[in-house]
Amino acid sequence: MSDVSDVSEESLARETASQAIAREVIALTRRARAAAAQLHPELSLVTHTILTHVSDQRGCNATDLAAHYMLDKSTVSRQVSALLRMGLLARRPDPRDHRAQILEVTEAGYSALAAAARSRQAMFDDRLGDWGTSDLVRFAAYLERYNRTLPRGGRPAAGDTVA
Amino acid sequence: MSDVSDVSEESLARETASQAIAREVIALTRRARAAAAQLHPELSLVTHTILTHVSDQRGCNATDLAAHYMLDKSTVSRQVSALLRMGLLARRPDPRDHRAQILEVTEAGYSALAAAARSRQAMFDDRLGDWGTSDLVRFAAYLERYNRTLPRGGRPAAGDTVA
DNA sequence: ACATTCTGTTGTATCATACAACTAGATGGT
DNA sequence: ACCATCTAGTTGTATGATACAACAGAATGT
The missing domain is CATH 1.20.5 (Single alpha-helices involved in coiled-coils or other helix-helix interfaces)
Structure with missing residues (x-):
């Protein structure tokens, strides 16, 4: 060899x-x-994602969301509207900039997020049940590494995640 | 310990x-x-996926595709129609079952697939360029294993891939 | 002050998708 | 052999996520 x-x-x-x-x-x-x-029928992938992001950021505005997920601002606007109607998100005017709105997750939003996390985790646990712990840890590390190679800061550019 | x-x-x-x-x-x-x-603007994720699957299977029918990707047969039907119109896929009646159609990738289809594979691979290579070979191999194996845990045979059921 | 830039909303079109109704061909039981 | 039932695929219709364009209101820079 x-x-x-x-x-x-x-x-x-x-x-x-x-x-x-x-x-x-x-x-x-x-x-x-x-x-x-x-x-989770009532929380689509997009709305779930938006909710998670707002939660992680402890409040953010629609433009941030659009940039982060490569979505048009109109799309975000409508999705956010839906979340507001559902009472999972709340917004208040940004004192520093009267054009912007600061989005925040409501109590109901956190509950929904928690519920989604539980059922999701149950599913993943079920699928990963017969994996050895060291394999799980390594797989998680690889996924993290892979996702970290995303062109996060700059423009998302051609060929972000998938192909 | x-x-x-x-x-x-x-x-x-x-x-x-x-x-x-x-x-x-x-x-x-x-x-x-x-x-x-x-x-690859001209080959959507779905059509690309369908084309790949047909190519891998060396011919299959629409029902297989629908089952494999958890899509409604109507969706598959329309996507397949589009691929037929584009000349990337061809079909002929199944001699054993006159209801079914056997789908096959055309020469043009293989070319499109190859072109897509090249640009996709370029993107992945770019992202995976600084990975060691053994890490690549292990990551690939984990992904394969993970995907193989899909509830393939039975009904796709709640919570297939993502959550 | 005025032009420009930015945030967010609304109008409109497109596309992928699901569900339902349907056609045509296959299968099995009596 | 016949009819009921099942299956493969198509088409009609509705929905939902998305993009693009036009817009309103607010901020910013010269």
């Missing part, structure tokens, strides 16, 4: 693995919508 | 890891649509 073919074996392995990653990430993505809809 | 706290440490590690996996899988999913649209 130390002849000339090492180089090509190495690059073949890389190529195979990275193709597999591409394929599997796509597969993962493809089924997400239906699954999410089934798991 | 062999006292009573081992048990709780172990379960804590499991819980932390599985929460991280849940979180990261969701993060992965969120940005997918916009990214996919940008990466």
Whole structure:
């Protein structure tokens, strides 16, 4: 195992693995919508995401959300409206800038988020039940590493997460 | 490292890891649509997926596709129609069952797939460029394992991939 | 002060999707 | 052989998420 073919074996392995990653990430993505809809019918993937982000940020405005998720501001505006109607989000004018609105998660919003987290976690636990702990830890680390390579700060650009 | 706290440490590690996996899988999913649209504008995520599946299966019918991707048959029907119109897919009647149609990827379809694969791979390679080969291989294996835990046979059920 | 820029809303179009109704072909029981 | 039932796929229709464009109101810079 130390002849000339090492180089090509190495690059073949890389190529195979990275193709597999591409394929599997796509597969993962493809089924997400239906699954999410089934798991918590009243909290769509988008609204759930928005709620989580506002919660994590301890309040933010619509423009932040749009930038972060590569969504048009009109889309965010409508999704936020829905969350306001549902009482899961509240807003108050930004004292520093009267154009902007500061969004905050309500008590009901936190409850909904907690409920969603529980059922989601139950599902993941079910799927990951027969994994060894060390595999779980390593897989989590890889996913984190992978996601951290996202062009987060700059413009999301072509080819963000999936392909 | 062999006292009573081992048990709780172990379960804590499991819980932390599985929460991280849940979180990261969701993060992965969120940005997918916009990214996919940008990466290859003429081949949407769905049509790309369908094309790939047909190619992998070396011919299959619409029902298989619907089951595999948790899509309604009407959705698949329309997406397949689009691919037929684009000339990327062809179909012929199944000799064994005159209700069914056997779908096959055309030459143009393979070209489109190859082109998409190139740009996609370029993006992934860019993101995975500083990963060691063994990490790539392990990550790919974990993703495959994770995706294989899908409730493939039975009804897709609540909570398939993401949450 | 006025032009420009920014936040957010609303109008409109598109697209993927689901559900329901339907057609045509297959299958099984009597 | 016949009818009931099941299955593959298409089409009609509605919904929901999205983008783009036009806009209003507020902030900012020259």
